[in-house]
Amino acid sequence: MSSYSAQIREEQHAVDRAYGRLDALRAQTRSRLSEVRAAGSHGSPTQRTERDSFATMYEDRLAQLRAVEDRLVFGRLDNKDGQRRYIGRIGLLDEDHEPILTDWRAEAARPFYEATPSHHGDIVMRRHITLHFRTVTGVEDEVLDVHSDHVGEASDNGTLTGEGALLASLSSRRTGKMTDIVATIQAEQDKIIRADLQGAVVVQGGPGTGKTAVALHRAAYLLYTHRRMLNNSGVLIIGPSNTFLRYIDQVLPSLGETGVVSRTIGDLLPGVEATAVDEPHVAALKGDRRMVRMIANAVTGRERIPANLPDITINGVRLTLRAEYIKNAINDARRTRQPHNKARETFVHSVIGQMRAQYVQQLDYTPERSELNEAQHQLYMNDKLRVTLNLAWLPMDARWLLDQLFAKPEQLRRFAPWLSDDEIAMLQRPKGSPLTRSDIPLLDEAMELLGPDPHEAARQAARDAARAEQEQYAKDTLSQNGIGSGIVSSQRLMEEMEGSGSDLLAQRAAADREWTYGHIVVDEAQELTAMDWHMLIRRCPSRSFTIVGDVAQTSALGGTRNWRTTMNQLFGPKHWSLNELTINYRNPKEVSNLACDFARGEGLYISTVNAVRSVPESVERHIVADHDALLRTVGEDTAALTRDFVIVNGTGRVAVIAPDDMLGEVRASVHKALRAALGDHDAQALIDQPDVDAQVSVCNAQYVKGLEYDAVVVVEPGAIESQAPSRAVAASDLYVDLTRPTQRLFIVRTTQDEQLLPM
Template identity: 70%
Template sequence: MSTYSSQLHEEQQAVDRAYGRLDALRAQTRSRLDAVRAAGSHGSPTQRTERDSFATMYEDRLTQLRAVEDRLVFGRLDDEQGARRYIGRVGLSSESHEPILTDWRAEAARPFYEATPSNHGDIVMRRHITLSFREVVGIEDEVLDVHSDQVDKASSAGTLTGEGALLASLSSRRTGKMTDIVATIQAEQDRIIRSDMGHAVVVQGGPGTGKTAVALHRAAYLLYTHRRKLERSGVLVVGPSSTFLHYIDQVLPSLGETGVVSRTIADLVPGFATDIADDPYAAKLKGDRRMAQLVANAVAARVRVPADLPTVNISGVNVPMLATDIRQAQSDARRTRAPHNKARETFIQQMLRSMRDRYVEQLDYTPDAAERSRVSSLLRMNDKVRKTLNLCWLPMTAPWLIDQLFSRPDKLRAMAPWLSDDDVRTLTRRKGAPLTRSDIPLLDEAMELLGPDPKATARQAARDAQRAQEEQFARDTLAQSGIGTGLVTSQMLLDHINGMDAELTAQRAASDREWVYGHVVVDEAQELTDMDWRMLMRRCPSRSFTIVGDVAQTSALGGTRSWPKTMNRLFGAEHWDLNELTINYRNPKEVSDLASRFASAEGLYISTVNAVRSMPESVATQVVPDEAALADAVARHAAELTRRFVSSDGSGRVAVIAPDELIESLRQAVALQLEASLDPDEAARLADQPDWDRQVAVCGAEEVKGLEYDAVIVAQPGQIEDDAPARLVAAADLYVAMTRPTQRLVIVRTQADESSLTL
């Protein structure tokens, strides 16, 4: 048996021990869960509540234990005393409480990511362990103390290496899911992941620097470190598209965390989701922070004093509605600082009281309480009074208000005098038109100012009453059990009754527009407008954010091209930190250099300084005579790259990125070529895949933001630039398109396109 083989065998024993303990914990948890469920609904309320609490706890634990199956163990640290510490996805201990596996987020695991030969403390060696399912298939050692005898041992065993584990992960085929980087986190990434939760953390980095992975691992680290707080408040992850969210949705569960809410800006308001996009200029106008004033003006305009005020006859007494009473009631209602629809209740009550007082003033006697109540009821039910009070303070819903704004150019011009006539024409649409993505922040703004739909108030009151009954039940249960000691509170018990675990917290948060999150992760943050940011800041008043993006990739006209300009306004200069990731782990050096040269020439800020690997054949260009030849060339390249990178096991991804007007024709050409050149079953399998999980995709530059592929074909780059609404947007779109591949980039263009743009 070779020395290397003996090392593999030794590590296999350690891995088997960890998986054995994981299996035992799963079986134990499953057994306990089954026992709790078998007890049924018998017993006292206290016993049933206790069983429900344990069932929730066991279900959550079982979900966590199942999610960490893949690559459970990935590292080992050896110290100067010869002690070994294995690093993995979760912490595991034996039945006698001896450590088996250290959670990657624990302080004891920090040297696995941050130790260097010049700063390694008592750690002499770091070992990377590669698993295939549960089998150890590779080990690589980094000796940090050059004076240690571990140098000779690792050298003779053939395990001594530098960045082999990282490079192996970069060369693996892409799938429709983003994989975690927990086994290969680099020191600059780890420092960001473990940074203070109290500050907003901005991560600027070029394509392939691991921004998204860092953000998600930071979320997992914070959930581990601040478990008590974040399990109750939740974590929100905001991504650029539903495809992107599908791509990342397994990362946090694989790190042992469940129950995080994932949303795009377009579906962040419960009950209102849309995939309709405005044209770029309209989206920029709607994203302007002055739109908050537009919405506020539109709400304020529905509080007024009508010219025609009624006089109502009650039992022979004429009761006038006076303008002075209206103004006073409106002023008093505004002073409550309640949302519009809630403040309206104060206005209505005061107006009915004022009109009742006008009635009383005309009597020659003092009416009793019953008569006063009758008069109030008659006034409330009077059609003229009701209609006039609605004119004085109109009850509204947010969708109605937004529809009114953009379907009536005269109103839009009056409420937003800063808009030009061209702007008003751009924003105007037919009445009843569906909401767009850029409407959602305006809708949220309106909901914030208006408060709940008046018709929903009664339903909410019923829910509040039910909640009060549940709290009383919890207090009574604790009192009967004699456990009201402060260790278990009625709120804690109520949370268990209602299943307040991480996943149910996420479900509640996702359905509640006013939910306040403990932390928010924003990916591709450079695309967010001022109105998008207002919506997000509302959801996290503590200002605990992880914000990742690249100002060189900004394609939204209203997006961010300077982090200080945006972040200082949002957080204040002292309350956010900028971190730059500078190493490109995704693209081969040849691809990275080509894309960076182009972007720099176009005036974009490039923060990436180098790529970690070189692949001399990774870039190819083909120029064809015309568009007819273009479709044929793109289809042939797509088929060749599919045969090379795409596997029937679901791994491997190829993308064709093209101008919008060519997407459909190129999609048909690629489909026909795949059908002609692949096995019929394989061609049918690829054709039947859902859009978000296609192994061979034909799409625009905007759709691939945040994603990566084994190979990418960029068709007609000059036309992609010509179609963009602005020069910098064009450069950003092409920069994004060119930096998606991990293995190969092919540029296919016509002669006319080549003459219009030099790459």
């Protein structure tokens, strides 16, 4: 058995012990709860109250024990005396009250989040333990004391990772998979992590400087320090892609029970899926802050006085719908400041009220209330009046509104008069077109102004009625079992019956468009447009944000290239702080220098000062004569790098980054070379891997945003630049491409491509 396998086996014993104790506590708690329930409603009021109190306590304990099933254990701290402390989602003691597991929120667990090589106290090593259900699938060690024997032990065991590994091997060449993110904290990062919850903390840093690590550790710190508030409101993490969110989710076990929701902008709206991507210039237009005004204009444009107002007859009395009635009703509805569809109730009620008054005026007697009620009912049911009221105040669905806008250029011209004819033509698309990622903030704005459409409101009312019925059943159950005094709520029992509990926070938040979070973390924040930010700030009224990004990597035309300009508009000059990270842990010095020199030459702002390690021959340039030779060389280079870095146990990643119009033929060439080098069986196993788990990826610059690989092949950088929507975006895209590898960078190009872009 290998040393790494021995470490897995050792940790499995510790995890089995923790789960065994968890199961025993669950059984014990269930038994005690059953005893309390079996006592029924007999005894004095004091005795019943006491039983209710115990029932509540056992219900709470059961919910807590059930909520920690997933990833119960996720870490270990070793001190200089050789003592070990396991960290998990709950504190567990054995029958002799000796610790098995330390709650991540406890003071004793703080070093798991905060210890650094320069400030580690008596902690010499921090271990991350990865579980799949109850099985240990991986361990990674961060040696915090580089003079400790743990450095050699972890290196021999194949578990060494993190900054400890880097500091211990500055002059050596890393051969395995680098940790997903640099999860260690240095002095320049400490102040960011410990910054106050209020306001926006912006972290600017180049590739490999640990921006994501800082953001996640800060989230953990805030959840620990402000546990009560954030446990109730939750934390939202926004990333550039689902691949990226999956990538960082592996290092977030400490956030498992705290209501963390991970989303991209494109899937932030519950039940809405953006399946398309706009051309960059179109995305920039949709990201313009003035689109708020366009949506508002489109909504108010459906609040109007129709050209033709009908006469109707009620009980033989002829009534005229007058323009002033519509105008008054519109004013009445707008004064409610309710969303359009909700305010429509006031609008209709106001018109009907004025028509009813006209009915009374037409009579030569004072009608009884029953006659007035009947007349009013006929007004509500009159087809002519209903059609006219719909024309005057149209009930709308947000998606329908957006579909109408982009399908009808005259509407764009009317509701967004600042758009040029060319811009209108760019935005126009056929009815029923799939939603794009850039549509989502516009759709969110429309939903905010419109409120639920009437059909959805009816469905929600039905769901509410069904839930009320369930809650009544829960109340009856409590009463029948003698614990119905209210100490145990029907809501609590209903959650128990549904198999839910405290972990439902994230699900509830993700399913509720109007949910407001206590804190939002935004990664790759430089890519967000003004409309994206508008959407996010709505979800965090306290404006408590951790914002990480790099303005040198901005590829969105509507993104940020100057933090001060964007943040001052969003938060005001006094309510945000700019913090800069300068040390590159990811790339070898040779790769970092090449990338930084290129970016500076293109006029990008580069904040990285130094890379911490050197890997000789980590950069190779292969220049070939023609296209066929290019494809052959890319395949051969990829196969060679796969042999060097990809291991059958799932570790190791190689990326081939190519121009969009070459992806198909590059992929075919890579697959052919893999079969020749590895054999059909092993090559096919790699080829069949899903994109999110692919160890050999053929992709474009956008896909690799925020990710890292052991080795990267950049194909035809001049062509990649020429396909970008602007020179600044081209430079940013190539800067991203060049800074993905942790070990090796190959640049493969034709002589013609070299003339396009010297590098």
